[in-house]
Amino acid sequence: MALVLPYDSSRDEIFWRTAVANIRTGLDSFNMLTPKLNIEPHHRISSAGSCFAQHIGNWLTQNNYSYNRSQLNLDEVSSFAFGNIYTPRSLLQWFVCSDDELSQHSVYFEALSSRYYDLLLPRAAEAGYQSLDELLAFRMLVMEETRAQLAQSDCFIFTLGLIETWVDCNGICYPSCPGVKVGEYDPEKYQLKVFNYQEIFSDLSELFQQIKAVNPDIRFVLTVSPVPLTATATDDHVLVANGYSKSVLRAVAGAFSQGRDDVSYFPSFELITTPLPGDFRYLDNRRTISEKGVGYVMRHWAKSLNGKQTPEVSHIETACDDEMLDAIKKDTSCELGTPLTLIGDSHFGKLAKSFARLGHSCCGGMVMNGSGFAQHKFMLTTDADIMVPLESAESRRLWQPIVNNLDSLNQAKRQSESWVLTNIGLQTHLTVSMFIQWMTTEHPERLNQIDIEDYVEFFDANMRDQMTIVFRLKEQGHRILVISDTPFWQYFEESKEMAPLVMAYMDAMEYVWQQMGVEFFHAARIFNQEISDPIPYASTLVYSDGSRDYFHGGDAYYDWLAEKLLSLLEA
Numbered sequence: 001m002a003l004v005l006p007y008d009s010s011r012d013e014i015f016w017r018t019a020v021a022n023i024r025t026g027l028d029s030f031n032m033l034t035p036k037l038n039i040e041p042h043h044r045i046s047s048a049g050s051c052f053a054q055h056i057g058n059w060l061t062q063n064n065y066s067y068n069r070s071q072l073n074l075d076e077v078s079s080f081a082f083g084n085i086y087t088p089r090s091l092l093q094w095f096v097c098s099d100d101e102l103s104q105h106s107v108y109f110e111a112l113s114s115r116y117y118d119l120l121l122p123r124a125a126e127a128g129y130q131s132l133d134e135l136l137a138f139r140m141l142v143m144e145e146t147r148a149q150l151a152q153s154d155c156f157i158f159t160l161g162l163i164e165t166w167v168d169c170n171g172i173c174y175p176s177c178p179g180v181k182v183g184e185y186d187p188e189k190y191q192l193k194v195f196n197y198q199e200i201f202s203d204l205s206e207l208f209q210q211i212k213a214v215n216p217d218i219r220f221v222l223t224v225s226p227v228p229l230t231a232t233a234t235d236d237h238v239l240v241a242n243g244y245s246k247s248v249l250r251a252v253a254g255a256f257s258q259g260r261d262d263v264s265y266f267p268s269f270e271l272i273t274t275p276l277p278g279d280f281r282y283l284d285n286r287r288t289i290s291e292k293g294v295g296y297v298m299r300h301w302a303k304s305l306n307g308k309q310t311p312e313v314s315h316i317e318t319a320c321d322d323e324m325l326d327a328i329k330k331d332t333s334c335e336l337g338t339p340l341t342l343i344g345d346s347h348f349g350k351l352a353k354s355f356a357r358l359g360h361s362c363c364g365g366m367v368m369n370g371s372g373f374a375q376h377k378f379m380l381t382t383d384a385d386i387m388v389p390l391e392s393a394e395s396r397r398l399w400q401p402i403v404n405n406l407d408s409l410n411q412a413k414r415q416s417e418s419w420v421l422t423n424i425g426l427q428t429h430l431t432v433s434m435f436i437q438w439m440t441t442e443h444p445e446r447l448n449q450i451d452i453e454d455y456v457e458f459f460d461a462n463m464r465d466q467m468t469i470v471f472r473l474k475e476q477g478h479r480i481l482v483i484s485d486t487p488f489w490q491y492f493e494e495s496k497e498m499a500p501l502v503m504a505y506m507d508a509m510e511y512v513w514q515q516m517g518v519e520f521f522h523a524a525r526i527f528n529q530e531i532s533d534p535i536p537y538a539s540t541l542v543y544s545d546g547s548r549d550y551f552h553g554g555d556a557y558y559d560w561l562a563e564k565l566l567s568l569l570e571a
Contacts, residue, residue, distance in 0.1 A: 021285045025276050033271075035264045037221060041065045043154040046079035050086050050161025052225035052268065054078065068149045072141060073124050079149050081142045083123040083175060086162040087195060088203035090173040094143055095210040097172065099136070105168040105190070107135060108183035117182045119174055126182075150214045159268070160249040161225040163200065164233060164241070167193040177233070192233045200252045208263075220263045222253045226272035288375050294433040301436055333401055334363035336408035340569070341478075343402060343469075344423040345370040346552065347485065351421075354555070354562035364402040368395045370427035373466055374434065380465055386472045406478070415477030419569050422473075425459075425466045425509060428485045428502045429551050435505060438462060455508035470518065480518050481565070484510070486553045487524035488538050495550040521568070523561055531560075 012018035013032035023030055039045065045060055046068045047053050057077035060067040072081035085091045093102065108117040115128030116135045121142065129135040150156065166177045168189050179185030195203075211218060224246065232241035250269055257265040275286040281293030289297075340355070340362040342348045352365030368377065372391035379388045385403050389395035409418045425431070435458050439447055443454060459467065474480045484506040490499035503524065510520040531537060537557040541549035553561075 016287050017285060025274060033267060037264055039155055044068060044152050045155045046149050046153040047157035048078065048080055048085045048091060049159025050225040051084055052227050053159035056157055068153060070145060072145055080146045081124050082121060087165050087173060088200060088207045092203050092207040093172055101170045102172055104170055106172060107132060119178050119183050122175065122182050147214050150211055153215060153218055155219045155221060156211060157221040159223050159225050160253060163195040163245045163248050165193050166190050194234060197248050197251055200248060201256060204252060204256055221266055222257055222263060223266040224249045224253050224269040226269045294430060297437055298433045334405055336405055337412060338363040338405055339417045339419060341402060341405055341420045343367055343420060345373060345427060347423055350558045351562060354558040358562055360566060363405040367398050370430055373424050374427040374430040376465060380468060387469050410476060418478040419481060420473050420478045421481050421483055422470055423483050424470055425463050426485045428505055432501050432505050434462060452508055452511060456512060459512055474518060481521055482513050482518060483521045484523045487527050488550050488553060491534055491538060492548045492550040494547045
């Protein structure tokens with residue numbers, strides 16, 4: 001039976017690399033991104049929505065499309081005289097609310113000028129009206145024009161903009177808070193309203209029913225404004241409020257347009273918010289979060305816990321790069337059939353040196369930087385090589401002697417004598433931050449009560465390929481020992497606040513590997529139990545800003561670790 005996969009490899013648009021990473025944003029177009037709207041210049045088009053909707057109206061007008069433009073308010077490029085419409089409710093209310101409901105709190109009389117001002121249509125007559133009847137008569141004209149425009153439209157484009165609005169006690173929505181531009185703010189009459197998903201979806205559904213009642217054949221195009229909030233009236237930071245607002249609107253637009261032949265979604269929001277090439281927060285694939293990006297997030301995470309900053313990940317990677325240079329310079333060959341093989345990051349480069357100092361031969365050591373494993377800079381293969389490192393040509397050169405040695409042991413059927421030591425999947429200077437970021441996205445409600453199931457779900461979602469490397473070595477018959485990272489996080493001021501998270505991550509990794517039948521050596525825990533004076537075992541590296549290398553140990557630590565491992569392997 002042929003293997004059927006759910007991903008069609010012939011469709012470039014469904015894979016991030018071919019659909020996004022390879023596109024020069026701003027120069028190239030995203031293939032297969034925009035829908036075929038089947039709108040021709042002769043089709044009559046109406047639009048409404050937030051300020052971004054005016055860009056659509058301008059383009060349609062400049063390119064000679066039959067765009068319906070309000071004749072009652074020529075100051076704005078809109079099909080109706082409402083001005084900006086930020087929420088579905090703001091447009092729906094004109095179809096379903098009585099004149100009394102609309103008017104009760106929305107008309108402001110200024111005694112000084114003896115003029116009436118419309119708080120619902122503040123841009124239509126900014127100088128106000130001489131009488132209430134004149135104001136109400138203009139409203140009637142607005143609705144007559146709106147219905148007439150929709151009745152002759154082939155397509156209605158609606159741009160969703162906000163979920164925050166100001167409402168009166170009748171639930172009538174205002175384009176801005178009364179008193180900001182015109183009128184007076186009265187907290188007894190007006191209050192903030194933040195629509196949720198269900199309310200936006202329900203209002204949009206009813207709005208489209210009202211429009212269909214005017215024109216049964218009309219088609220719709222939904223889009224979400226990518227313009228961030230100018231300000232928020234909630235207690236949230238405007239960045240958080242904006243993210244929530246756009247997420248709700250995008251979710252509604254997606255759900256509403258799916259499965260309906262008369263509704264299309266146009267991705268204005270995605271085109272503006274897609275990561276750009278060179279964004280420091282991402283690697284070149286514009287999907288994987290960079291070390292700087294993770295560090296940027298974790299600096300804010302540290303502040304939320306205790307107001308202190310965590311050290312830059314780049315410090316750690318500098319030390320790892322130095323270890324990589326040492327690994328590249330030394331003779332990477334080993335005698336085929338060597339029963340002890342090391343596969344890991346900079347820790348294992350240092351551990352290999354300790355084995356050498358103890359006079360015990362081993363093959364391998366450091367293969368890639370920790371970021372190479374954590375950020376998936378490798379490709380799994382189906383042959384004996386198991387994987388191909390993609391971090392650099394040097395990492396592939398370091399990997400080849402390991403592959404040759406393991407293959408020699410396999411050919412000689414000596415797997416029972418073979419030990420493979422590894423720390424793939426640990427890389428806690430990156431993976432712990434990645435885990436917290438994942439929790440913030442997937443389970444924010446559980447950030448204060450993380451349990452083992454959360455780690456297991458994270459490993460399955462983000463560490464499956466890394467763990468596959470280890471498990472395939474076990475399937476070949478080698479004895480596998482996964483080794484934890486160091487305990488030194490807890491001993492330095494710049495890192496000690498992260499130490500509980502690091503230890504919890506290593507505890508969870510131990511649990512998962514034991515469940516899979518793979519042995520785990522929790523070096524950090526054992527070191528803490530045995531060593532009463534840990535500082536002499538720590539790295540002596542001090543960075544230019546005065547911070548310490550809390551991630552690695554010193555030679556004394558790796559010598560201690562090598563001795564512990566040898567006694568275990570020889571038992």
